[in-house]
Amino acid sequence: MKGKIVYQTEPMKIEVREHEFSEEVEAGSVLLEVLQTNVCGSELHVFKGHHPTLKCGVIGHEMIGRIAKLGDNVKTDNAGNPVQVGDRVVPVYFVTCNQCRECLAGNLHHCIHMYKYQGQSGTFASYYTVHHDQYFFKVPDGVSNAEAASANCAFAQILFGLDKIHINPGDSIVIQGAGGLGLTACAVAKERGAKVIVIDSAPSRLVTAKKFGADELIDMNAYDTLDARVNRVKELTGGWGADFGLEVAGVPDAFSEGIHLVKQNGKYVVMGNITPGHTTAFDPGLLVRKAIEIIPANRYNPEYLYKSLQFLERNAGKYPFAGLLDAAFSLEEATLALEKSANREVTRATILVNK
Template identity: 55%
Template sequence: MKGKVSYMVEPMKLEFREYDIPKPEAGAVILKIVRTNVCGSELHIWRGHHPTKKTGVLGHEMIGVVESLGEGVTTDYAGQPVRVGDRIVTAYFQTCRKCSACVRGDFYLCERGIEFWNKPPEEAPHFHGSFATHYYIHPNQYFYKVPDNVPDVAAASANCALSQVYFGFDKAVLSYAETVVLQGAGGLGLNAAAVAKEKGARVIVIDGIASRLEMAKKFGADHIIDMNEYDTVEKRAEAVRFLTNGQGADVVMELTGVPAAFSEGIHLLRLGGRYVTIGNISPGQLVEFDPGLLTRKSVTIIPVMRYNPWYLHKSLQFLSDNVEKYPFSDMLDAEYAFEHIQEALDKSASREVTRASIILG
């Protein structure tokens, strides 16, 4: 039996290719993709801006059903029994447990985490990205069964934004009744608002787009700061101080990918505050920065890349508990059949759609 992948032969150009669906090795799983999303990081690759990935199969946010199980796979990574046909989500990276990061216990930094991601599809096991009919879950790549009450649309992005912000708040040890400022109300910011709210925090969201700020309110924001109205760093810092008895926020999370936002975050924090940085992921973009202010405020900076893989399980539990409370399915605004994936990527790149989802089957 053959499966199909959409192969980026060069930036902005896709071709479909067919490969034999492999037999999973011991510990591996073959997923049949049901739904996969276009994430902001894909667009970075699509436009040709990624430092190493210039061709290949994209896609890392997905939900699928088990097509076949490798020898020895009887449960997911939470010990729940799995069978052919079960709905599954997986971390988009593996955890080798043998590299120096894994040996230290920093599973989120596994040095071999995404080694399969840059492989061309002609190389076995062929299905390295989720913009395809099938996806190969490697041994040591954590995967979980999706709770019955969580719809595909909500589960498909759990392995990216939601797990990452959840991990970020835990690394910052966010506690009840603290105040959180979120810089950015895109997919990361909306997920972060819901998680912070459910952890008992007061949530302030900063963005410059009215529709995103409206959405942030639906995802638990107690206060919003519109960058059009508060159009300087000083005005935004003052607005945050006004909302925090003159103190500044306990925790700020950077979710914009805009280098200047990083410098701004320090101004929004209280003395001894914690700064979680997630959005800026492209090295080489420089910005003015005030290190003296950082020292005087004794701010702790907590950069977060990926997440410890069991956070995907926590995210699924979070979705199961809160699926009625927040409009997770409204985060995606366009659906495309797999045959039209080029259009989904083009319209996402030109910002005609915000978050596109590809439906298979």
């Protein structure tokens, strides 16, 4: 089958290549026709050469596809829903071998073989193979392509991270960063009954945060010091500080600030800082005295992708998830999509593969 792949030859260099895809599908695998795939923040890490190991290969991981061919023995998705050619599905973008020490311990999101196929197959392509050791789930009819296209990275990541804290109605959470992850977190925390406080320096992002359920907005231009932001969070939480914090800013200094915003004995989920080697001044004495629990979250257990689809179906139309993708490109325009994303000219670019 003829099609195209987007291949990174070296950091900042992309080629859109004609590619002959094999019609053979191994037992247990599924061949997908890619419908839509997004430029995620971590795609940009690879593009800019910041990823510790991935420097070249076929790129892309956030996607929705349509089943083009089923390998032998594939009758259902990983939740037991029957599947057939033509069904829309989303795959977990990494491998879970179920045999390594991490998988056996239940840490499926830390499988040591997780990137086994990366570089050889990516979602910036006409077709994508879901291998036998990758989970995939059928997309409910009520969930659009645009809504589902972010499920296998951004959405599942947020659900997984927020499940590590147990939000009860009336709890408060301060979310640092109103990008794709932060906005998704607003909606999830709101549905769990939290008072949602969002901090960002981009006024337009804060306006969007309101549409995703944020109750209170803290504009860093108006509250331009640590003390000002701490005092504002305290004002909004009866003088206590937030019960929970979530870092999705991706800035090391946001991490240092988080423990100031969260109350004593609070919990702080750290998710946005994913590039090792970037450091910040940190106050460990404050951490100990306040007894804040810091919880890092990177990738997710596969069940969270299934839960994400259910959340999107249950809350269809309530939050503007499809609108998170603010610019659409064709596969041929992949370089442009990456460059505009890298230059922050667009927030989250999407590639409509058959456009």
